[in-house]
Amino acid sequence: xxxxxxxxxxxxxxxxxxxxxxxxxxxxxxxxxxxxxxxxxxxxxxxxxxxxxxxxxxxxxxxxxxxxxxxxxxxxxxxxxxxxxxxxxxxxxxxxxxxxxxxxxxxxxxxxxxxxxxxxxxxxxxxxxxxxxxxxxxxxxxxxxxxxxxxxxxxxxxxxxxxxxxxxxxxxxxxxxxxxxxxxxxxxxxxxxxxxxxxxxxxxxxxxxxxxxxxxxxxxxxxxxxxxxxxxxxxxxxxxxxxxxxxxxxxxxxxxxxxxxxxxxxxxxxxxxxxxxxxxxxxxxxxxxxxxxxxxxxxxxxxxxxxxxxxxxxxxxxxxxxxxxxxxxxxxxxxxxxxxxxxxxxxxxxxxxxxxxxxxxxxxxxxxxxxxxxxxxxxxxxxxxxxxxxxxxxxxxxxxxxxxxxxxxxxxxxxxxxxxxxxxxxxxxxxxxxxxxxxxxxxxxxxxxxxxxxxxxxxxxxxxxxxxxxxxxxx
Numbered sequence: 001x002x003x004x005x006x007x008x009x010x011x012x013x014x015x016x017x018x019x020x021x022x023x024x025x026x027x028x029x030x031x032x033x034x035x036x037x038x039x040x041x042x043x044x045x046x047x048x049x050x051x052x053x054x055x056x057x058x059x060x061x062x063x064x065x066x067x068x069x070x071x072x073x074x075x076x077x078x079x080x081x082x083x084x085x086x087x088x089x090x091x092x093x094x095x096x097x098x099x100x101x102x103x104x105x106x107x108x109x110x111x112x113x114x115x116x117x118x119x120x121x122x123x124x125x126x127x128x129x130x131x132x133x134x135x136x137x138x139x140x141x142x143x144x145x146x147x148x149x150x151x152x153x154x155x156x157x158x159x160x161x162x163x164x165x166x167x168x169x170x171x172x173x174x175x176x177x178x179x180x181x182x183x184x185x186x187x188x189x190x191x192x193x194x195x196x197x198x199x200x201x202x203x204x205x206x207x208x209x210x211x212x213x214x215x216x217x218x219x220x221x222x223x224x225x226x227x228x229x230x231x232x233x234x235x236x237x238x239x240x241x242x243x244x245x246x247x248x249x250x251x252x253x254x255x256x257x258x259x260x261x262x263x264x265x266x267x268x269x270x271x272x273x274x275x276x277x278x279x280x281x282x283x284x285x286x287x288x289x290x291x292x293x294x295x296x297x298x299x300x301x302x303x304x305x306x307x308x309x310x311x312x313x314x315x316x317x318x319x320x321x322x323x324x325x326x327x328x329x330x331x332x333x334x335x336x337x338x339x340x341x342x343x344x345x346x347x348x349x350x351x352x353x354x355x356x357x358x359x360x361x362x363x364x365x366x367x368x369x370x371x372x373x374x375x376x377x378x379x380x381x382x383x384x385x386x387x388x389x390x391x392x393x394x395x396x397x398x399x400x401x402x403x404x405x406x407x408x409x410x411x412x413x414x415x416x417x418x419x420x421x422x423x424x425x426x427x428x429x430x431x432x433x434x435x436x437x438x439x440x441x442x443x444x445x446x447x448x449x450x451x452x453x454x455x456x457x458x459x460x461x462x463x464x465x466x467x468x469x470x471x472x473x474x475x
Contacts, residue, residue: 007182008123009133011175013140015079015116018171019109020144022051022086023279023404026102027149027286028297029156029164036161039095049211049405050099052279054106055113056401057204060253063114063394065195071115071122072183076176078112083172090165101165114394119183121381121393128323131374135319138373139312145278147308149286153301199253202241207402209234214409254395255388263327264392266453267380268399270331273446274372275400276407277342277439281365283408284415284432284439285358288348292429295354303354307366314370327375327382328454332447334371339443341365346437350429379454407442411435 026033026047034044066074085108089101117137124133155163213230220226245252259265282304289300314334321330344361352358380396412435419431 004182004184005123005129007178008119009136011075011178011182012116012120013136014171014175014178015075015112016137017140017144018082018168018175019055019113020141021148021151021171022105022109022168023401024145024148024282025152025155025164025167027282028153028290028301029161032156032161033098037092037095037098043095043099045215046099047102048408049208049215050102051106051109052401052405052408053208053211054103054204055109056106056398056405057207058107058110058200059114059394059398059401060203061195061197061200061394062110062112063118063392064251064253065111066115066118066394067388068195071119072179075112075115075119075179075183078108078110078115079172079176079179080108082108082112083169083176084108086165086168086172090162090169092162092165098165105168110394113397117377117393117397130378131319131322134374134377135315135322138318138370138377139315141373143308143312145282145308147305149282149304150298150301150308153297153299157297196245196251196253199241199244202237202244203253206234206238206241207405209237211405211409214406214413217413258384258388258392258395261383262453262455263379263382264384264395266449266455267376268395269449269453270335270372270446271376271380271396272399272403273407273442273449274335274338274369274376275403276411277338277442277446278369279404280407280411280435280439281342281345283412284435285345285362288429288432289354289358292348292350292425292432293352293354293358303358304362306359307362310363310366311370311373314367315373316370317367318371318374321371322374322378326456327379328450328456330375331372331379331450331454334368334375335443335447335450337368337371338365339368339440339447341368342436342440342443346433346440348429348433348436350426352429407439411438414438 030044030047033039033047039047062074062078082105085101085104089098089105092098092101120133120137124130151167152164155161155167209230213227213234216230217227242256245254245256259268285304285307286300289295289303290297295303318330318334325333341361341364344364345358347361348357377396381392384392415431415435415438418434419427
């Protein structure tokens with residue numbers, strides 16, 4: 001079957017929208033989920049972490065499998081798993097059932113996401129079509145994350161929390177139909193061999209233990225034996241992962257030499273901090289709107305819509321500027337604008353309002369975020385051999401998801417520590433504001449990485465339009 005670029009782009013867009021929605025759709029339904037299934041306060045966070053960690057931890061394996069067995073085949077399989085997991089999660093009767101469903105969703109997403117992104121890179125290898133395709137991808141990616149909050153609020157308030165799981169089923173079915181019709185069944189881009197399952201297990205277990213240790217600091221101090229032991233075990237497992245990848249695996253999960261590409265290393269480091277800041281911002285903004293400004297779940301979702309529109313606007317501007325400015329410059333500008341928006345959000349007050357405290361800074365932050373998304377994807381796949389596009393795509397998505405989980409754990413813990421045990425409006429606001437300010441600091445760190453690590457490239461070269469070659473920019 002011949003490839004149909006328009007249908008391929010549509011399938012990838014639906015896939016990315018679905019994956020992004022699923023990262024945020026449960027946020028406003030958490031109180032109902034806790035009441036309905038009997039989650040404890042600590043256990044409830046794993047409704048989010050179970051998805052983010054299996055997604056992020058297995059993405060490298062998903063990218064490798066996509067390269068080895070064919071992007072279309074792995075995409076279709078991942079969509080089937082994701083849809084079935086969403087259905088099972090919606091019918092959960094106990095906390096463990098829902099956590100397992102969310103984890104299975106993460107496994108499906110880890111297969112389909114890098115396969116979809118690799119298809120985008122192969123279908124649109126260079127030129128204006130690539131810039132436009134990545135612009136559309138970045139817009140639906142961010143819109144899905146922002147609209148997921150609205151969708152979750154509406155479904156929770158009017159249909160019940162189970163529908164925040166069921167909503168992914170029709171999206172998976174639509175993406176499956178589009179991919180079946182529009183994606184050509186191309187041969188695998190990498191040679192055969194046994195997938196590095198051990199590496200994937202070590203990576204996922206290590207990151208899960210790291211997040212678990214950070215999250216539990218609300219019960220056990222950072223210097224307590226429980227926390228220190230958990231973090232030490234996490235470091236040991238992650239060290240074992242690096243050892244396995246370097247010495248004992250014939251075909252490693254991720255070729256560590258790939259990280260010697262400055263563009264790949266810089267883009268993933270940038271993406272890790274970007275994901276940490278953005279995931280935390282949705283969490284704090286949702287809580288501030290509901291617990292301080294007393295908005296209903298639906299109203300809170302509506303009030304977060306300008307963020308989605310701002311991201312779409314930023315992504316559209318990035319397409320235009322992408323023809324003129326180097327990726328490095330785009331990421332510096334986007335990160336700086338987003339950091340300014342977060343710093344502004346750090347000024348929220350207990351007696352504030354949506355118009356004075358949230359709308360303006362959220363628009364600034366969202367436009368900056370939109371400016372970042374397309375360029376960071378293009379930078380992360382620049383100079384990568386065709387046989388490693390899936391692995392590079394998986395690495396990029398993994399850094400975003402792991403960053404999101406670590407960021408939410410660390411910034412959430414820091415905000416809770418600043419608030420203490422206070423449940424007053426003033427105390428809660430102080431914690432949320434502190435979390436937003438820390439998010440701005442993370443984004444400043446991302447900008448510094450872009451300045452120091454990413455290569456300088458000319459805007460008028462193939463590199464800026466997705467070609468593998470990087471051409472030095474004149475000094």
